[in-house]
Amino acid sequence: MVSHVIHRDIKPDNVMKLNRKDRSYVLLDLGIAFSIVDTPLTFNASNRLPPGTYRYLAPEMLQPGFRESLDFRSDMYAAALTVYEYAAGQHPLAKSKDDLIATLSRIVRESPKSLRVYRDDLSPFLIGTIDQMLKKIPALRPSNINMLIGKLEENT
C-alpha cells in the first residue's frame, strides 16, 4: 500500500526514544507533513526552498519539478540519513564549515561514504540497506516497506 502522507522533516531532533518495548521510538512534529492527494506543497518564503530542514532534504526535493512526483521515498531518504548520523556520529554530506549552497550542492551531487566506513561492526545487511536508501534516484531506494522490514528482521 502506498502512503499518501509525507512527513518532510525527519531528522534526529524529531525522533524521540521511548521506554516501551512495543514502540521504541516515536516520530515527532508533523507540522509540515502533508497529504499528496489533498494539500498543495508550499515554499519557504525566505529562501524559496521546500519546507523542512535543509540538511535532511532528499535530492529530488531540490529539483525544479519535484512537486509533480514527490512521494514517501523522500521520507525514507531522511530516515536513513537520521540513522546514518546517529550511527556514524556525523552527517554524511553536510560539513560544519559549509554554507547552505555548499550543503545543497553535496546533497544533489555527492554520494555519501558507505556507513561501513564508520561502523564496520554493524550488520552488512543493515549497512547495505541504509546506503541504498540514500541513493539520489528514488527508484533505487527500496519502496516495499513490508519487504524491507521483513529482511531487516531476518538479517539483523
Next chain:
Amino acid sequence: MKLYAQHGYGEGEKINQGLQKGIISGAVYSAKDITPDRLNNRLSEIAASSPSAARIFDPQYYVSLIGSDPNIRLGKLEEYPYFSIRRRSQLESNQLIADEIRKVIEFQISLPVTAIISPNILISRSFDSVKAVIAKNFIRQAKGIYEQFSDNRPLYVTLAVSREALIDFTELEAFLNDVTLLNSPPDGFYLLVGARSIEARTDLYHADIIANWMLLNYSLKINGYQIINGYSDLISPFLGAVGGDIGCTGWWSNLRIFSMDRFAPEATGGRLPVQRYLSTKLLNRITFYELGALRRIIPNVANGLPMDEEYEGEPERAIEVLQSWEALSSLLAIITASGDSSKNLEKCAEAIKSAEDLYTSIKARYRLDPKSDDTHLEPLQEGMNLFKKRAEI
C-alpha cells in the same frame, strides 16, 4: 541468473534437448510461431518430461499497434483469441486496456504455464509520450485484474521499450520512479529492449543502452520484483550481475535480439549463416572454422565445456544452439555466483579484461570475421561504468 530458451520458428527438439541437458531452465514461447493448440500440447509435454522447467508464454500483444501495416507478418498470432489490431487512440481508454489485459490473462489461465505474462504495447520513441502513459496503465491495472482470477501463479507484466526510448537517462529515471511505486504491484516484469533491426547489433551494444538496461534491472530488483529479460542473449550476464533473474536467447539471430523486425516481411534468397561458437572467453560468437583455426594457436579461446567436442569439424545446425545455451549458462553461473552486485560487477570487469587480452593475442596471429571481432567490448565496459555512476555503486 537462469537461462530460458526464447522460442521461435523451427523448434524441433532444441528445447527438449536443452532442458534434458540442464543448460536451460525454461522456455518462453512465442505466439507468432506456434498455434494455440500446439502451444497447449507443447507446454503439457514439457510439464511431463521436465516438471521443474519454467514454461512461459509471450502473448506478443505489442504487435497490436503495428498490425494494420499491410506488410506485417503476424504468423500464428492471428489465431489467438485475444489478438486484435488496435490504434493508439483506442488504447487511451482505461476500460479498453482493462478488457485487453483480461482477455490475455484469461487465455493463459487454462494453459500449463508456470507464470502468467500480462500484455503491453511497445514504448517506441520516448518515456515521455502517450505510448509510455498507455504502457504505465497496462502495468498499473494488471495485478488487480489478475487477482479476479484467483490463480496463484506469479504474474509478470510486459515492459517493452525501444532503444530510442531507453537511451534517455533523464526520462528513464522519471519513468522508473513511477513504475516502482505501484498500488498493486505484479510479481515481476518481462522486460524487452527493442533494436531497430535484428541486424543492428550496435543498437544494443551501445554504452547508454547497456547502462540503462542494467539500471532497469537493478531498480526493479531493489523494489522486490522478479525480472525476465527477453532476447537478452550475451548481455544477460551484465543484467544478471545487477539483479536480473532470467536471461533468454534462442536459435536464430531474430531470437537473440528483440526487434519488431520479426514481424516484417522476410528477405528472400539468403543463405543460411555459418554455424558459430559462443566463446565465454571472448564474450562473443565466432565461426566454427575460426574456432578450428584458433584452437591450434590459442587454445584458451575454447570454453572447455562438454559441447566443445561437437566442434571438432563443422557442427550440425541443431548443435549450435545447444552450445550457445551451454556456454551462456556457464558464464551466468560464474558472473552471478556471489549474489552481490558489487562482486558480480567485478566479475564482469574481469571477463571484459580477459576478453580484451585474448583478442589482443588473436589479432597478432589471426584475422577474424567482422562479426567475430572485439567491437562489443568497449560499449560493454563503458556501459558498465556508466551504470555504476548512475546507480552510485
